[in-house]
Amino acid sequence: EVLHFARLAHVGGVAERAKGKGRRARVGAGRDSRWRGHRSGEGGGEGESESEGEGDSSPAWRCEEGAIVVDCTAGMGGHSAAIARDLCCQIEDMKQRGKNCATPRLFMFDSDISNLQYAVSNVKKVCEGHSVEVEGVHSNFRHVGERVGGHPVEGEGKVSYILADIGFCSTQVDDVERGFSYRMSDAVLDMRYNQSEGIPAWQFIRNVGSRQLENVFTSLGELPSGVSKRLALTLSSHKPHTVNEMRAAVAEALTKGKNRSPSFHAEQMPQIFQALRIAVNDELGSLITLMESIPSLLRSGGIAAIISFHSLEDRLVKRKFRELSKDGAFTLLTSKPVCPSDEEKAENARARSAKLRAVMKV
Ligand SMILES: C[S@@+](CC[C@H](N)C(=O)[O-])C[C@H]1O[C@@H](n2cnc3c(N)ncnc32)[C@H](O)[C@@H]1O
Structure with missing residues (x-):
């Protein structure tokens, strides 16, 4: 269910161009090689790196700006781990260049406690030895405004990146006892995250x-x-x-x-x-509430990216992002949704209907 991380980074690259800033000046040559290595480690592969081009791989979360990232749907921690790895790389690069950075923070939300615990423990391992703060929040992402926005340190208007990869995880469907799957079983019809x-x-x-x-x-x-x-x-x-x-x-x-x-x-x-x-699960209601909190949570230059799987969800995201960018307060980074490549679809059939849309706060 994970759209390759390269797709999210691609959105970062689009944002860089929208801001009119040169990538090399911001990222530094030292990080480039590691970034490419990290992407192929995520399954992006050489072919994909080349086809997306040099300028597309800038991440939108930057340590020098005191990165605060919110992963609204931790799931198995794939996206969070990739973001955490990148934050660690940035810290190392800054150290090498003799620069200090504020400790980046990564909030991981999930309604499903077992997914959240699994994801947080893996992401904490990724960050071992690096000063990245990882905080798991067992909550519906509809409360992200109160849980992150009301935070004494992070507060409103400070978040660099909000990511939501909505819907269910394959682990949830594969566990017949949860009642999500329509396969024959005597499991109780529960279906709650x-x-x-x-x-x-x-x-x-x-x-x-x-x-x-x-x-x-x-x-x-x-x-x-x-x-x-x-x-x-x-x-x-x-x-x-x-x-x-x-x-x-x-x-x-x-x-x-x-x-x-x-x-x-x-x-x-x-x-x-x-x-x-x-x-x-009132999934559409949660999505609407989450999107309402985006303007107050993001800092200027911050990005919100939402991956949806259902046409109704995608329609809501498309409308909201268009509305946000109408008066110039946001830039629409995806006039068309970013979809999985053929390679990704072949690797992960469940990702075939995924659509990523993103906006950046001006
Ligand atoms: C598609 S998976 C996310 C996969 C994740 N991006 C990864 O890299 O492993 C979706 C996750 O979102 C969670 N979820 C769904 N709706 C939610 C909501 N309203 N609030 C919080 N978590 C939610 C599910 O429990 C599931 O773990």
Whole structure:
């Protein structure tokens, strides 16, 4: 699910050009070789380095400016580790050049405590021996404004980079006990990223009326309204508690329709589970709240980058970033979304629909 780090750095490179600053003057020749090595270590590979060109690999987080980076979705820590490695390289380079820098800080958010603990411990290992402060925050990223913005040291208007790689991690889907996967299982239909907050999917189905459920499948699952209605009514009456019970209810509701092939319900299953997951975790609401806090959190020259996987999320990001850049307070860094290369898609099929959009505060 990780868009290669080179893509994020690419956004940094675009930002550099937008600011009209020369890369070499800012980064220093010493760091260049390590930066390229680091990128190929992340899987960018020689081919990709060449195709993106020299000027594209400037990171947007700079130690000399007292970098504060917020990774809203730590996941397995892939992006955070790559950022941390780069911060360590910058510190070393500055030391060699006899310069001091304020200790960079990396905030890592995740709703999922096990992912967060795993990611933070790995990133702390990356930073061993370097003065980079890593802080794990077990929280929905909708609270990033209060948790980082209200911080006595970091405060508002100081963040260099906000990154959100939204949605689920493969580890969460692969663990059938979490109830995210539509594969056959007797696991409880939970689907929450944070199992100590909110209500599980089985309870959500019981609590909301069939009209609201119908709306979930029409708007978030983009299913035809007739199908959504039948599905909502069947779920409301059957009240599934496990993944298998949910699958059975979906099959029953969807095979009732006219001219439905026997495989129709199987084809719709991923969309139906996805719609329910988005609703249970209020994923669109969290994204909207996160984006509202971007203007006050970022420093001038700071960047917000969001990677989305669902067209509804991407539409929200596209609209918000356009709106932010309309009055000149932000520069839109991606007039078109940055998508995974063919190489990335071949390596990681789950990343194929990822779209990265970014804005920079002027
Ligand atoms: C696609 S993964 C992130 C992968 C990560 N970039 C990496 O390099 O490993 C998404 C992560 O975001 C978390 N997540 C999803 N929605 C969230 C939210 N609203 N607040 C905080 N974390 C969230 C999930 O628990 C999951 O661990």
